[in-house]
Amino acid sequence: MSEPLKLWGGRFADGPSALFERYSRSLHFDSRLLAADIRGSKAFANALLRVGILNDDEHRAIFAALQKIDQESADLPALLAGAMEEDVHSLVIRKVHEYAGKAAEKIHTGRSRNEQVSLDVRLWLREEIDNTRHGICDLLEALLAFADRYPDAVIPGYTHLRRAQAVLWPHYLLAYCDMFRRDWQRLTEVRARVNVLPLGSGALAGSGFPLDRDQIAHELEFDSVTTNSMDVSADRDFVMDFLHAASMAALHLSRLAEDWILYSSDEFGWMELSDAVTSGSSLMPQKKNPDSLELIRGKCGRVHGSYSSLFVTMKGLPLTYNRDMQEDKEPLFDAVDTIQHSLAMATEVAKGATLRPAIAEAAAEEGWLVATDLAEALAREGFPFHAGHQLVGRLVLESVQKGKKPTEWTADELKAFAPEFHDGLARLLHPREGMKTREAPGGTGPGAVGKALAATKASLAIMRNQTPI
Numbered sequence: 001m002s003e004p005l006k007l008w009g010g011r012f013a014d015g016p017s018a019l020f021e022r023y024s025r026s027l028h029f030d031s032r033l034l035a036a037d038i039r040g041s042k043a044f045a046n047a048l049l050r051v052g053i054l055n056d057d058e059h060r061a062i063f064a065a066l067q068k069i070d071q072e073s074a075d076l077p078a079l080l081a082g083a084m085e086e087d088v089h090s091l092v093i094r095k096v097h098e099y100a101g102k103a104a105e106k107i108h109t110g111r112s113r114n115e116q117v118s119l120d121v122r123l124w125l126r127e128e129i130d131n132t133r134h135g136i137c138d139l140l141e142a143l144l145a146f147a148d149r150y151p152d153a154v155i156p157g158y159t160h161l162r163r164a165q166a167v168l169w170p171h172y173l174l175a176y177c178d179m180f181r182r183d184w185q186r187l188t189e190v191r192a193r194v195n196v197l198p199l200g201s202g203a204l205a206g207s208g209f210p211l212d213r214d215q216i217a218h219e220l221e222f223d224s225v226t227t228n229s230m231d232v233s234a235d236r237d238f239v240m241d242f243l244h245a246a247s248m249a250a251l252h253l254s255r256l257a258e259d260w261i262l263y264s265s266d267e268f269g270w271m272e273l274s275d276a277v278t279s280g281s282s283l284m285p286q287k288k289n290p291d292s293l294e295l296i297r298g299k300c301g302r303v304h305g306s307y308s309s310l311f312v313t314m315k316g317l318p319l320t321y322n323r324d325m326q327e328d329k330e331p332l333f334d335a336v337d338t339i340q341h342s343l344a345m346a347t348e349v350a351k352g353a354t355l356r357p358a359i360a361e362a363a364a365e366e367g368w369l370v371a372t373d374l375a376e377a378l379a380r381e382g383f384p385f386h387a388g389h390q391l392v393g394r395l396v397l398e399s400v401q402k403g404k405k406p407t408e409w410t411a412d413e414l415k416a417f418a419p420e421f422h423d424g425l426a427r428l429l430h431p432r433e434g435m436k437t438r439e440a441p442g443g444t445g446p447g448a449v450g451k452a453l454a455a456t457k458a459s460l461a462i463m464r465n466q467t468p469i
């Protein structure tokens, strides 16, 4: 085991206690930033060469050392074995010392870990944002394929969890596609705010060396450079922006999960989950439980917990950097893992799930979901909507009292109930008929849904193209 490197110490007569060292160490989690730290350090070495702090030999030695650490990082457990540094930044510098000798003493010239940690997280996070965006695209693809498997299926749509109006199955799935497309857009917007170079800000007051920050930004593929060094040291907005976007995606996933838990229950009975994503009971032999969906629903709380955890940590912190801010990484890492795994899990559930279209349609035919269709048909014929609403309401009341389903009414019986219900209206007792009137864009009319499906598929192709691999 080599002596741990401390990036400070000159001012101290005594070392830190063992307890404080253990308490403050972040290496066991921030080692996830190793590749980013190496990449950022290479760019910083290049910048130091350009301003003449490093000569060619020193630069070459440092670069070779960083290269070697990069190769060693393929076996991270071995690299970390016995490492007692405070954080990943100190670890990399100790290793550079080991491999580059004296030249390494200049690698941290004018650089602060405050800007370095911001740089590392930004480099790491922008890649994970892209991975998350890919996860969303995969889920969208699975939802669209699920829609294509049952293009004409009719299901009950709910408000207040009471049957409300019938909709096409693809229309229902497209609602979630819209949510996940917004999540993708939100992540894309967050990525733009993450993708700004903080390096060259020093601890808080700016770099004391004439670094060409634009050149560093170009080298590290950042779109621009930050404009205030104090803001850089103090800022974790970009982490919270991601946590907000991830929470929103997790929230959408939780609602999808809840719907499908209900729809696949015996009580609803019109969806079936595959064996691959369900579990049995240790006691009750008949059980087929939707655990995958319950976990997706549950993990939303965890992602949102990460968001509120960091939010509360940051609230009221005095400018600029405070060590509290080290508490950003564990929630961030956990949220990234959780949202990506949940997206993948939902994708697998969607791929294996099946619909029982006849049962869904029967449910849509039963509960007077056609009442609005009837009232609107009367209105189209000039009958005031309120009066039509009342009339259909009375028809529903009578049916409920007699235990009669909509499709059990004959055209003659309808007419006898009220002359306004002429023969042409009887066909509206089947939900498929009324649906045909809902062709305004965004509605569940078959034509509108066909167009929305095509538009969503086209936008998915564009999203895939715009997400770097």
Ligand code: ARG
Pocket: 026, 087, 113, 114, 117, 321, 323, 325, 326, 327
């Ligand atoms: N591990 C620290 C963090 O994540 C790195 C920055 C340390 N800076 C400092 N001034 N102690 O925030």
